[in-house]
Amino acid sequence: MSLIVDEHREYLADRVRTSAFCQAIGEVVRPGDVVLDLAAGTGILGLFACRAGAKRVYSVEEGGMIELARAVCRANGFQDRVMFIKGLSTRVELPQRVDVVVADQIGRFGFEAGLLEYFGDARGRFLKPGGRLIPSCVDLWVAPVECPEICAQVEFWNGSPAGFDFRPARSWAANTGYPVKLRPDHLLSDPVSAASLDLSIATPTSLSLEASVVATRAGNLHGIGGWFSARLSNTVTISNSPLATHSINRRNVFFPIDRPVGLEKADRVQIKMQILPSELVVTWEVEVWGEADT
Numbered sequence: 001m002s003l004i005v006d007e008h009r010e011y012l013a014d015r016v017r018t019s020a021f022c023q024a025i026g027e028v029v030r031p032g033d034v035v036l037d038l039a040a041g042t043g044i045l046g047l048f049a050c051r052a053g054a055k056r057v058y059s060v061e062e063g064g065m066i067e068l069a070r071a072v073c074r075a076n077g078f079q080d081r082v083m084f085i086k087g088l089s090t091r092v093e094l095p096q097r098v099d100v101v102v103a104d105q106i107g108r109f110g111f112e113a114g115l116l117e118y119f120g121d122a123r124g125r126f127l128k129p130g131g132r133l134i135p136s137c138v139d140l141w142v143a144p145v146e147c148p149e150i151c152a153q154v155e156f157w158n159g160s161p162a163g164f165d166f167r168p169a170r171s172w173a174a175n176t177g178y179p180v181k182l183r184p185d186h187l188l189s190d191p192v193s194a195a196s197l198d199l200s201i202a203t204p205t206s207l208s209l210e211a212s213v214v215a216t217r218a219g220n221l222h223g224i225g226g227w228f229s230a231r232l233s234n235t236v237t238i239s240n241s242p243l244a245t246h247s248i249n250r251r252n253v254f255f256p257i258d259r260p261v262g263l264e265k266a267d268r269v270q271i272k273m274q275i276l277p278s279e280l281v282v283t284w285e286v287e288v289w290g291e292a293d294t
Contacts, residue, residue: 004063004064004065005065005068008041008042008065010249011041011042011044011104012042012044013249014248014249014250016238016246016247016248016249017104017238017248017249017250018044020232020236020237020238020248021044021045021048021102021104021134021232021238022048022051023232023233023235023236024134024232024233024235024236025045025048025049025052025102025134025232026048026051026052027233027234027235027236028100028132028134028232028233029048029049029052029053029054029099029100030052030053030099031052031053031054031055032053032054032055033049033052033053033054033055033098033099033100034054034055034056034057034058034096034097034098034099034100035049035054035056035057035058035098035099035100035101035102036057036058036060036089036094036098036100036101036102036122036126036127037049037057037058037059037060037102037103038060038089038101038102038103038105038118038119038122039060039061039062039089039103039104039105039114039118040059040060040061040065040066040069040084041061041065041069042065042068042069042072043059043061043069043070043072043073043082043084045102045103045104046059046069046073046078046082047072047073047076047078049100049102050078050081050082054081054100055081056081056082056083056096057078057081057082057083058082058083058085058094058098059073059082059083059084059085060085060087060088060089060092061084061085061086062086062087062088066084066086069084070084089118089121089122090117090118090121094125094126097126097127097128097131098126098127098128098131099128099131099132100131100132100133100134101119101122101123101126101127101131101132101133101134102133102134103115103118103119103134105118106135106138106228106230107228108179108226108227108228108240108250108251108252108253109140109177109226109227109228109252109253110138110139110140110197110227110228110230111138111140111197111207111275111277112277112280115135115138115199116197116199116203116277116278117277117278119133119199120202120203123199123200133199133200134232134233135199135230135231135232135238136198136199136200136231136232136233137196137197137198137199137230137231138196138197138199138228138229138230138231139193139195139196139197139228139229139230140193140194140195140196140197140207140209140226140228141191141192141193141194141226141227141228141229141239141241142191142192142194142209142211142213142224142225142226142271142273143187143188143189143190143191143192143213143224143225144187144188144189144213144215144221144223144224144225144263144269144271144286145182145186145187145188145221145222145223145224145225145254146186146187146188146219146220146221146222147180147182147186147222147223147225147254148220148222149180150178150180150222150223150254150256151222151223151256151260153173153178154170154173154174154256155170156173157169157170157172157173158170173256174256174257174258176256177226177253177254177255177282178253178254178255178256179251179252179253179254180225180251180252180253180254181242181251181252182225182227182242182252182254183242184242184243186225186242187216187225187242187243188215188216188217188219188221188263188269189213189214189215189216189269190213190216191213191225191227191241191243192211192212192213193229194209194210194211194271194273195207195209203277205276205277205278206274206275206276207273207274207275207276207277208272208273208274208275209271209272209273209274209275210270210271210272210273211270211271212268212269212270212271213268213269213271214266214267214268214269215263215264215265215266215267215268215269216265217265218262218263218264218265219262219263220260220261220262220263221257221260221261221262221263221269221286221288222256222257222260223254223255223256223257223286224254224255224257224271224284224286225242225252225253225254225255226252226253226254226255227239227240227241227242227252227253228240229241240252255273255282255284257286261288263288264290267288267289267290268288268289268290269286269287269288269289270286270287270288270289271284271285271286272284272285272286273285
């Protein structure tokens with residue numbers, strides 16, 4: 001039994017997300033354009049492109065959802081304009097170059113769903129000179145957080161689950177990123193953009209992120225929270241930020257530190273991250289400086 005259809009129901013039920021992509025595609029796609037929809041899923045982004053006037057949409061989807069997308073396309077009368085191609089986008093060919101590439105492979109922290117790899121390949125092999133990307137830019141945001149719920153999940157391994165010693169797993173747990181829905185009250189400082197990725201140019205295989213923030217309140221530092229904002233068009237940006245007035249329905253990422261650290265207001269927190277996007281590897285280092293030390 002597959003839960004993938006219900007997963008896509010959640011995507012379509014997210015009105016903030018769908019409205020943002022609809023508006024952005026309406027702004028970017030011009031009548032007569034050829035559009036590539038990467039990892040098309042239900043094909044909703046391709047349908048938006050058709051509504052915006054695209055003369056041809058190539059919907060590329062690796063999984064079985066392509067048959068549902070095909071049926072939905074036919075039900076909405078766009079079957080003469082959409083060509084479905086089953087396969088991973090980096091392994092398929094298109095009959096022509098395209099004016100616009102669109103995808104929502106952004107993930108929770110802006111990179112881990114394959115956007116950089118897929119866009120890099122599509123930009124080189126499929127996009128016309130001067131073509132457009134949706135999104136065109138992704139920013140990675142970080143902030144120190146107080147999140148005892150996740151901290152408890154790390155410390156779980158120091159107990160005796162099922163009556164056995166699982167302490168060797170604790171170091172693994174402390175070096176794992178956790179999907180979590182952060183709230184504003186979890187944040188110990190104002191967030192900062194640690195990296196801005198221009199998707200129109202080649203992205204390095206390794207990303208180095210550095211940020212320095214000042215605590216806006218006292219609390220216990222349990223780790224670093226991460227999320228993204230993505231520019232879909234000149235007027236449309238989406239984000240899963242816990243501070244966004246209209247956030248899309250997508251979780252954030254929590255990167256724990258080994259032991260909680262007490263913070264005082266005005267303490268400085270230094271954050272360093274190394275990311276290998278294609279390998280989904282993230283390492284992080286956090287330093288805390290008291291106000292008198294900065």
